[in-house]
Amino acid sequence: MRSTVWEGVGRIGLVEVEEPVPGPDDVVLDVAACGICGSDVHAFAEGAWITPGAPMGHEFSGTVAAVGVGVRDLKVGDRVAVNPMGPCGSCRQCALGRTNLCAAPVHSARGGLSDKVLVPNAESGARLHRMPDSMAFEEGAFLEPLSVATRAVTSAAPELDGPAVVSGLGSIGQCVLRVLLAHGARDVVGIDVSPARLAAASGLGAEVVDARADDPRAYLLDRWGTSTSPYQVGGNVGTFFECSGAPPMITLATEVVRAGGTVSVAGLVGASPPVDLDTVVQKELRLLGSFAYTGPDATEAFRLLADGLVDVTPLVSHRIPLSRVAEAFDRQHAVDGSVKVLVVPDPQES
Ligand SMILES: [Zn+2]
Ligand SMILES: [Zn+2]
Structure with missing residues (x-):
């Protein structure tokens, strides 16, 4: 499968990698939509907060393609929006409920700009939010910025x-x-x-x-x-x-x-x-x-999306297939013409 990695300032690569295999508590998704974040653009353009070879994309939604043996509340075919943050749950900040300031995040989900992505420690309602039929994958990709x-x-x-x-x-x-x-x-x-x-x-x-x-x-x-x-x-x-x-x-x-x-x-x-x-x-x-978000913040954001209380669809200025992901970064980098660039799967060949 294909995965987007940072190769250096201004250089985005789409490389062939092994498909992820879920551990006991993990879920693998077929990615349906992934937004390009402002932080991704800073990484792309300036090399901020990233190292060469790192997989990119943290604003995504998709369909469950495989579940680990210990995952009970999600099944293949579920449509989900992802909270990619993986706080440790045991440091002082996490104990105080400030999981956005976790001293040692583990299990963060990265690599949404890929055909498939692994979400570690996936649990419905925490990392993964099951979307109602009325909610589009594009809306699910806004869970993170929202x-x-x-x-x-x-x-x-x-x-x-x-x-x-x-x-x-x-x-x-x-x-x-x-x-x-x-x-x-x-x-x-x-x-x-x-x-x-x-x-x-x-x-x-x-x-x-x-x-x-x-x-x-x-x-x-x-x-x-x-x-x-x-x-x-x-x-x-x-x-x-x-x-x-x-x-x-x-x-x-x-x-x-x-x-x-x-x-x-x-x-x-x-x-x-x-x-x-x-x-x-x-x-x-x-x-x-104000930095990132906690689990309750993500739950509230999901409620706003699932109940139709916010309309994010007009923010999608571009939909670009994964095969042209480098162009998606150029578009998001061009402030004047874009609001949110979404990367979507390539059209199926018939
Ligand atoms: Zn983001
Ligand atoms: Zn922590």
Whole structure:
């Protein structure tokens, strides 16, 4: 079978490998859809967080093709969405329920950009979520980014009637926007520079700002007014979700958020942007990082998908067969034209 591996900066290989064989507690899937993640693009373009030969792809869904002898609650033919995280379950972070911060992850499922993939320690409802017939494989491939978004929203716990901003409308920002709306937020503005991404957010009914055409700072201060404290002037945004990784957005966030508000940072920056700490102090801002997700975050994300409470299908900008996987990376890397690139099986030859 074919498997996508990282061969070096800008070099993606599709190599022939042995088909995986499930151990007693494992499941092998025929992959039906696998998204290209922002982290995959950083690996592709910069060599971030990856070593040569590593299999790629962690946002996937598929059909159970083989089960280990110890797997009781899944069978061949089940359609499943995958939580690829494999926390150890026994370190201090795991004991505290912060499995996203596990000190020694084991059993993570990687290699979704392949014909088949092994999911270790597979158990229905934990690693694998059985999809209802109404749920498409493409939607299942969004379980992972939607779980990241669910964690960001859950940990920030925004006031749903208060103004909120999502900066960066790539797949994580789009998912944050969808989770906010599904949870009842009514006053949300999205910021981006890509026409395709702005269109995907406004199609949802969200108000959007094109940061190339408008000054987001002026827009947000005009939209919700300014606030004054004895120490400074600022905006009235309750919660600001930074998903773009663009350094100037952190400065914007601390300025436009009101005193006592929250800045949730879910985008990796790859640099050390200046942070106005006096503002953080004087406004008593909560500056929160949000990384990956826990099992309960993934379960909540799956509920939103399975119950049809979020619509992710409009985010799929490209469907590219596995045989052209290198092209899929180029497409996802081109921010202006893509939202989410999905890699799908090659058409069956008849
Ligand atoms: Zn991802
Ligand atoms: Zn752990």
